[in-house]
Amino acid sequence: MTPQSQFTVVAPVLPGREGALRKLLASMTSQPGMADPKNALLPFGEFRHVHFARLVLLDDPTLGDIEAYGLPRPQRPVYLAFVGDCDGPAHECLAEVARRADPGLRAIFEHCADFDGALLPWMLAHDRPTAASYVNWVGRTVVQIREENALQQTLAARANRAPVDSPAVAQQRRRELIAHVRSEQAAGRLLLTPPQPTPLLWRLAQIANALLVLLIGVIALPFFVVLLPFLIIRLRRLETTDPEICPPPDPAALLELQQIEDYDVTNQYTALGSVKPGWFRRGLLTLVLVAIQFTCRNVFTRGYLARVQTIHFARWVFLDGKARVLFTSNYDGGHQAYMDDFINKVAWGLNLVFSNGLGWPRTDWLITRGARRELQFKFYQRRHQLPTQVWYKAYPGLTLIDLTRNARIREGLEQSRMSDSEALAWLKLL
């Protein structure tokens, strides 16, 4: 199994160069916001390990919200973020990208304030650690996804769709389909690359990390229990006094976001916001993100994040010394459906994290209300969303349900023996 990893290269844009950079980024797209996989600067389609990637300008129109606390509006540069999800270690992926797209990347990063010309070391130095990240299916590679899709297409076109009269017929049809796949493989028309062995170091690191987090948790627990009453009082006070900043988004900004959506069955989401001032919110957010990272590594690794089954990859990254948080995700379906999933399926989880964000709709006891306040929440998230200038997906037209179904088709193909009912169930997948 090849584990997935993520990179988030963030660098400030040179004052005065933003317009030129926007123009350059626009030249990389075939539809508004949609990367041309063969674009001259960064031919994403050539990188066989990249699932998703994006180039996005982080220009935060909500910086002034902090004035609601009587604090001055901070001065922040516009950042350029180069964000990707890949198979194998991120540094290896960045090295490959740097090797194969050296001139293009230079042309892009030349617009950044501190670009020193040493492309790969510079990118690695600017790769921000993720506070928490989610991978829908740990170990599912781009190569596997593409090969299994080709397999499904071959089988679906070949399948006899007449009803099966007897169990023996199901077995017989499966055998015929397997024979067909074998001959296609032999002719070189179909590839099914066996999975790579799981890197030992990665596995050890996973275990060590889980144990460490648990250990720290156990040690911290008694202190936490003692402090709990005070923390709860503090939380309740903040929840009743934190200002709520959820005006409807500016229509022009909203339109800009909508104009780059719904070209594929999957969409991108990039949002940026400030953390509420004060030690409590910053500490709480840090803690919650540690918990999320722990569950995403150890629990939600097989196709679902609580009830949500439509997120391919997501991440939270701290910026400016934990003053701000960048959130990015790649999700199946339209934006409205994504938001309704958030409200109706995981509002509690959303509140845990994002209620520490400046202006979030008011919560009760950290998990209730908040995102359940439909319109305030919808306004809030759209207002904090940023247009993603260039977005790439390695398998257009495919949703997570497709990927999971295709993987089950392959598993069924490679399974040596099946019961009659299993054989019928397998045929129904086609």
Next chain:
Amino acid sequence: MAQAAMNPALATGAAVELHDIQGLVRFAYKHHTEAVFLLLRVRDAGAARAWLAEVAVTRAPTEDATPSTALHVGLTSEGLRAVGVADDVIDAFSPEFVDGMAGDTSRSRRLGDQGPSDPSRWQWGGTNRVPHVAVLLYALPGLLNELQQTVEAQFQAGFEITHRLWTSDMGGLEPFGFVDGISQPELDWQRQRLARDATQTAYLSLSCLGEFLLGYPNEYGLYTTRPLLDPARDPLGILPRAEDAPESCDLGRNGTYLVMRQLSQDVYTFWQALDRYAGGAASTRERLASAMVGRRLNGAPLVKAEAPSPASGLGAPQAALNDFNYLSDPLGTCCPLGAHIRRSNPRNADLPPGGAGIVSLLMRTLGFNAGAREQDFVASTRFHRLLRRGREYGVAVTPAQVLAGQPVPGERGLQFICLGANIQRQFEFVQSAWIMNAKFDGMRDEADPLLGNRLPTAAGMSTDCFSLPQFNGPHERLTGLPQFVTMLGGAYFFLPGIRALRFLSGAYA
């Protein structure tokens, strides 16, 4: 849970002001078999306002005998502007309404209004052809002509008529030949549902009033945003105060949004294509057509309805058509997952089905129940209901006429109308996430079998298939479906409450 919420002792609100609500919200005017929808543009703003201030709009009374005719008025955002409503008031309506149905290409992409259905090809409602006002006239048989002449004479100083959308009575059938208009949300006119946010573990057809009327709590127990005005802007005190903000006047109260779409139905292509798929076999042809709709021609659902329960309040024949859900058919072997009525009303609850215990509830909430996850691809239905008020138009042609090769000239289809307090969450969501979505409920490459525009996605994936899951084999697949339905026009209207209409038409600060 549903029972507790229904307890009248816990009822939330004051009585509903029926006299302030346009009757269309409450009635579909089934007996008013004659109807015409007039699309107008303002000729003279002063005269237009004068007519709007005086026009006898039909209200939604409780006891009155059925009126012999009915008249309803809706305005687009351009229409509000044309009669002189201030920009800041218009901008406080929902963004979808302000933009309009053909407002930008991304909306058209979401709604599937592309290719032959692209707004640039519409007969009305497309760019530069957006109506200002829609006047909907309904009449008992024989009475429409006179009503229409009277009304048109009354408003002609203020408005010019750009289109008269005629309707025809096809005897309860839609043009393809199926019994139509069976399933509707019931509105909670008694305000029995609590105004609170609570998980509903069962599908319920009773909708909170705020789903279909502005100014009342919706399914989240919240009030949809709408223009709330400083009382200084309403010196005559015409408008009611907002329930959730008593210091403001509520311009939305007792009003709602009206979505109108003219859908041309190619009945010939529909039955000829099905005949081809069926190889000329009549029973197969009808089976496939029923599978696409999810009901037989007579309206009977493919999933068996439950025995009518006394609580449902429906008569036995109606219950047999409508008292069902898809819990017994998770794989779609009785009613395909992609059938039209299953897409447009999936009849699911907030949580996927499972045991009643707290452990089961928690497991499903956290996503740890694999079986439940398989049935959790579709959003909870109660937030996405449409109150339909459409009418057929054109000359009917029967399947028999089509199959006999008998040409019936003219064009036919549906003047689709639906009402809702949140265009985005209701109409646009149903249209984009359910009807046009090629991946609805985990499917691979098929949009709605009736309404799909058949255009491949940008990634080149086809959407012109239809799958019929089989109990004992792979899905039966129809590929290469032709386009059956084409958009000819559409617009979003605000259907104001009576006082709001008076306010909009005159005493305006």
